[in-house]
Amino acid sequence: MMQTQDIQAIRDIIRRAKRWDAFFGVLGILALMVGVLTFMTLFVDMAIQGMGRIDANFFTNFPSRRAEHAGILSAWVGTLLVMLVTGLAAVPLGVAAGVYLEEYAPKNWLTDVIEINITNLAGVPSIVYGLLALGLFVYQFGFGQSILSAGLTLALLILPVVIVATREAIRAIPQIIREGSYACGATTWQTVKDHILPYSSAGILTGVIIGMARAIGETAPIITIGALTFIAFLPPLPFTGVPPAGLLDWLFAPFTVMPIQMFNWTSRPEAAFQTNAAAAGFILVLMTLAMNGTAIWLRYRLRKNITW
Amino acid sequence: MNVRVKMIAALVAAVGATAATGAYAQALVKIDGSSTVFPITEAVAEDFQKAKKGAVRVTVGISGTGGGLKKFCRGETDIANASRPILDKEMADCRAAGIKYIELPIAFDALTVVMNPKNTFLKQITVAELKTMWEPGAQGKVTKWNQVNPAWSDQNLKLYGPGADSGTFDYFTEAVVGKAKSSRGDFTASEDDNVLVQGVSRDVGGLGYFGFAYFFENKDKLKAVPVVNKKGVAVTPSIEAVMDGSYEPLSRPIFIYVSAKSADKPEVKEFVEYYLKHGGKLAKEVKYVPLTDADYKHALDNFSKKKTGTAFGGHSEVGVKVADLLKRDPKE
Secondary structure (H helix, E strand, O other): OOHHHHHHHHHHHHHHHHHHEEEEEEEEHHHHEEEEEEEEHHHHHHHHHHHHHOHHHHHHHOOOOOOOOOOHHHHHHHHHHHHHHHHHHHHHHHHHHHHHHHOOOOOOHHHHHHHHHHHHHHHOOOHHHHHHHHHHHHHHOOOOOHHHHHHHHHHHHHHHHHHHHHHHHHOOOOOOHHHHHHHHHHHHHHHHHHHHHHHHHHHHHHHHHHHHHHHHHHHHHHHHHOOOOEEOOOOOOOOOOOOOOOOOOHHHHHOOOOOHHHHHHHOOHHHHHHHHHHHHHHHHHHHHHHHHHHHHHHHHHHHHHOOO | OOOHHHHHHHHHHHHHHOOOOOOOOOEHHHHEEEOOOHHHHHHHHHHHHHHHHOOOOOOOOOHHHHHHHHHHHOOOOOOEEEEEOOOHHHHHHHHOOOOEEEEEEEEEEEEEEEEEOOOOOOOOEEEEHHHHOOOOOEEEEEEEOOHHHOOOOOOOOOOEOOOOOOOHHHHHHHOOOOOOOOOOOOOOOOOOHHHHHHHHHHOEEEEEEHHHHHHHHHHOOOEOOEEEOOOOOOOOOOOHHHHHHOOOOOOEEEEEEEEEEHOOOOOOOHHHHHHHHHHHHHHHHOOOOOOOOHHHHHHHHHHHOOOOOEOOOOOOOOOOOHHHHHHOOOOO
């Protein structure tokens, strides 16, 4: 008799625990849905509004006062080139800094201070980077209001993300790998070059692309350094034009980017420009998704070859 | 490995060299400034580049009148778009940097007072009534329509207007309250005129003001309030009413400032001439009000004679005729 009662009590406890379990599961799904549904609503809304405007001309036309002729050529080319500079600047700097902090830096108070600073940098508002870049790149270094200035600004902005991602990726490598390498007489650099970097490259790449996906939508710092709103020409291709452009002249060309083009269109009086803005937004989201997709694919490819 | 190092070194050297020698030298006209003037300048830039078949490049930015003049007086741009005349402080900046400028009116903007189409009692409005609504003393006190005019309904009065950084705000407060930037603070302010359009179109007791182009594109959602002019006639804003001078005091000339040094460059000279020859037609196309042909000719004449300086004394004026402005002897 007592026994059945005990079992009953235990069953009650189990039932209650399972109820909480199910409850939390539902709560988790709801929490997830807030983010996912917000994004889906925005995305579908932009797609519905802008889809009719997207055709080949939209990609090959320059901005225009006539909404039906206005396109995003200078904007998407500008965005791609700025991202290229950002990537080329942020990856070597960020990875080198991350490797140094993980593999070389002595564990002392100075390293701690640097670490705290990097974490804090990730939380600095992007406009502050814009102001810094305006003083440093645009005026001090004389790069002007150019693709180079914009790319370097965004590189600074995503540097903390790249550093943190690099460190996380390096930390995931088991200690025995390093010990094995050192046991064979390798130097720290040899260990980094032959083991640490190859094994952590998947994680590093993911971090870089997440950082770039953030940078692609940034408007404030780019406006601060002086991206232009109306620009109906492309940066010069190397060795073309009269007089021929140099190899790197495109770096110093004036430019615009997708978010600025969108912003300009949303503030126009004509309703047709709102459609253009939605279409440009749709393309921008696709560009971001494509970058994230590449990150996932690369991670999958690179991880496949690593076993330990 | 060695080759790679050399390549990187060469790349760094090349970047350094290009930075040192300055940017790529191709005919470029740099313009920045007011968002109000932007649509006209953009239209001119678009057609000019097509006419020149890409031989000259034009860039137009939107930093606002103040931001544009700041860059202009640092010598970073060739032309500044301005929705108000240059002010004392900006004149001093330009003088300090040795930048001389030619002031050219290029069109009118008609500030349009708008109401909700469901508003049945508002047939016209006087400047005095606008002042009662907008002056700083009205803050928190004037909250119902019948406090402004007893004949109007006792509905709540909701005001919408551009933010304090806007040239439109400066001009409206100067014309209505009598002092630039002097306004009540408890109204819905936005730098984005589309927000103001949305606000008034959803609020039966709403009243707002912004440039004519925004009203014109939203005619189905809003109604323009006829404003009583000096002669006592209520005038609905339209391109014709601004051109014949009857829509006042809420119409204002807008300007471009051309650096005298840049005007020596053939591409800038050609662009400004193109602007003054075709600007009227293009202004009309983007729903601004063109000057008279005689005014454009006069402006072109001032430009070719390089009359530098401003016809205003470093402050705005309400109700000034463009023909008179162009005749004045500009001061630096």
